[in-house]
Amino acid sequence: MTKISARFPVVDAQVSPTGRMEVLSRTEAARLSSQGHGGLRELFRNCALAVLNCGNPLDDGKELLARYPDFEIHIIQRSRGIKLDIRNAPASAFVDGTMIRGIQEHLFAVLRDVLYVSREAEGTAGAVPARFDFGTSEGITDAVFQILRNAGIMQPVIQPSVVVCWGGHSISGAEYDYTKRVGYELGLRGLDICTGCGPGAMKGPMKGAAIGHAKQRIGKARYLGFTEPGIIAAESPNPIVNDLVVFPDVEKRLEAFVRTGHGFVVFPGGVGTAEEILYVLGILLHPANVDHPLPLVFTGPKSAEEYFRRIDGFIAETLGDEARSRYRIIIDDPAAVAREMQGGVAKVRSFRKEYRDAYYFNWLLRIEHEFQQPFRPTHANMRRLRLSHNQPRHLLAADLRRAFSGVVAGNVKNDGIREIEQHGPFEIHGDAGIMGPMDALLSSFVAQGRMKLPGTAYNPCYTVVSGKPEVTRS
Numbered sequence: 001m002t003k004i005s006a007r008f009p010v011v012d013a014q015v016s017p018t019g020r021m022e023v024l025s026r027t028e029a030a031r032l033s034s035q036g037h038g039g040l041r042e043l044f045r046n047c048a049l050a051v052l053n054c055g056n057p058l059d060d061g062k063e064l065l066a067r068y069p070d071f072e073i074h075i076i077q078r079s080r081g082i083k084l085d086i087r088n089a090p091a092s093a094f095v096d097g098t099m100i101r102g103i104q105e106h107l108f109a110v111l112r113d114v115l116y117v118s119r120e121a122e123g124t125a126g127a128v129p130a131r132f133d134f135g136t137s138e139g140i141t142d143a144v145f146q147i148l149r150n151a152g153i154m155q156p157v158i159q160p161s162v163v164v165c166w167g168g169h170s171i172s173g174a175e176y177d178y179t180k181r182v183g184y185e186l187g188l189r190g191l192d193i194c195t196g197c198g199p200g201a202m203k204g205p206m207k208g209a210a211i212g213h214a215k216q217r218i219g220k221a222r223y224l225g226f227t228e229p230g231i232i233a234a235e236s237p238n239p240i241v242n243d244l245v246v247f248p249d250v251e252k253r254l255e256a257f258v259r260t261g262h263g264f265v266v267f268p269g270g271v272g273t274a275e276e277i278l279y280v281l282g283i284l285l286h287p288a289n290v291d292h293p294l295p296l297v298f299t300g301p302k303s304a305e306e307y308f309r310r311i312d313g314f315i316a317e318t319l320g321d322e323a324r325s326r327y328r329i330i331i332d333d334p335a336a337v338a339r340e341m342q343g344g345v346a347k348v349r350s351f352r353k354e355y356r357d358a359y360y361f362n363w364l365l366r367i368e369h370e371f372q373q374p375f376r377p378t379h380a381n382m383r384r385l386r387l388s389h390n391q392p393r394h395l396l397a398a399d400l401r402r403a404f405s406g407v408v409a410g411n412v413k414n415d416g417i418r419e420i421e422q423h424g425p426f427e428i429h430g431d432a433g434i435m436g437p438m439d440a441l442l443s444s445f446v447a448q449g450r451m452k453l454p455g456t457a458y459n460p461c462y463t464v465v466s467g468k469p470e471v472t473r474s
Helices: 026-033 037-052 061-067 100-122 137-150 173-188 204-215 250-260 271-284 300-316 334-354 379-384 391-413 414-423 432-447
Strands: 010-015 072-078 081-090 162-166 192-195 223-227 243-246 263-266 294-298 328-330 426-430 462-466
Touching: 026 100, 037 061, 037 072, 037 100, 061 414, 072 162, 072 432, 100 137, 100 243, 100 328, 100 414, 162 173, 162 250, 173 192, 173 263, 173 294, 173 300, 192 204, 192 391, 204 223, 223 250, 223 391, 243 379, 250 271, 263 271, 263 334, 271 294, 271 300, 271 391, 271 432, 294 300, 294 334, 300 328, 300 432, 328 334, 379 391, 379 426, 391 414, 391 426, 391 432, 391 462, 432 462
Parallel strands: 162 192, 162 263, 192 223, 223 243, 263 294, 294 328, 426 462
Antiparallel strands: 010 081, 072 081
C-alpha cells in the first residue's frame, strides 16, 4: 500500500526471501527482534532502509534516518520460512506495489551478512565461542575471506577477471557517461566489475559492462558490490549489483577489494576516492609487495584531467615517485583503459599461477595491521594522526588514508556528522610539507563540487593545521 500523503511517499509490504536466507533459527530471529545484542536490530533496520532508498539523491546518513523516522522492518517466522514485514519504506523501491527484484535480493543480502558477522564475531553466549579474531592481522584477513565465502563470492574455477572500479557517487554527467564507456569496453573483453555498489562512478561501469557482456553473450557476468554500515546510507546499492556484501567496517571492505580484485580503475571522485587510492598505494609500497602485480589506472574524460593532475601532484609531494610508478593516468580513452586492464590481469594470472596463489583471493599480498585496524573518526583520533615524512612511506599512506576517512565520515556518515555537530570541525595536524598539499587538494575538491551532491551547500568538516600537537599515540 502506497501512502501518497506522506512528504516522501512510502509503502507497506511483506516480502519473501531471495538467495540463501529462506529460514532463520529462533535464536537468530530473537537477536534481530531484541533491543539488545549490541544494536543488531538497529543496524539491520538502518542498512535495510539504505537499500530501500536506492535511486533517491541523498548522501547524508543522518538525513536519511530523519526522512523516514517511521520506517520499520520485522521478521515474520513461519513454519515454511520467513518473511519481512516492512512499514513506511521508500516508494522508489517498488513498482506497482511490488518490490524491485534486485532491491529485494539486496535486502536479504543485508540480513545474511548482518547476522553472519554478528554471530561469528560475538559467538553464542554460553554455547559457541566467537570464530573471528580481529586482534591479529591473520585473523582479520581470515574474517574477510569467510565473509566473502559465506556470501558465495568465491569461485575457484573462474579465471582472474574482476576489475575494481572506484570513484565518486557525486560526479558530473560527462564523467558518469565516461564511466559507462569504460565499463562497456571492459565488458567486451569479458571482464567483471566490482565497485562500492552505489550510484555515480560505482553504477556507471556496471551499466556499460552489462551492454558489453550482452553483446558477447556472456550470461553469467558478475557485478560485485562491497559496502559497510557507515557508508551504505550515503551510497545506496544500485540494483545492477548481483552480489552484494556488507562488511562490518570500511577497513575490512577495503581489504576485500584488494583481496578479490585483479585490477583497479579509478574514476573521478572526491575525498572518499582519495582514501581508496591511498589505501591501495600504501599496500603496494610495502617492501613485501614490491614485485606483486596489481594494475592500477586513473582515468576520466578530458574535463577530469585537472582532478587527476591534483591527485598526482599530492601523491608526488607526500609519497614520492615510487608511489607514482604504481599507476598510470589515461585521459579520455576508454579502450586504452580496458586494454591496460586486460594486459594487467593476464600478468596477475601468471604471477598467481607461478606462486600457486588462488585466483579468487589474493593471499600473498601483505597487508599490515595498520591498514586493517578500524579507525573511529573522533576529534582526538584525528589529532593523533602521524602525518610526517619521518616514517616509512607505506605507514604514512596508512595515516593519510585515515585522515581522508575522517573527512568522509564528517561529510556523509551519521556518526561523523553528529561528531562535527557536537564538537566542531576535525583538526588535522602534520608536517607543513604534507599539510600544504593536503589543504590544496581538499580545497580543489570543494571548488570542483566534489564534496557533496550538486546543489548542496558544503560546510567543511575539517581544519588543516601545520604542526603536530604534543600527543602520544594510544
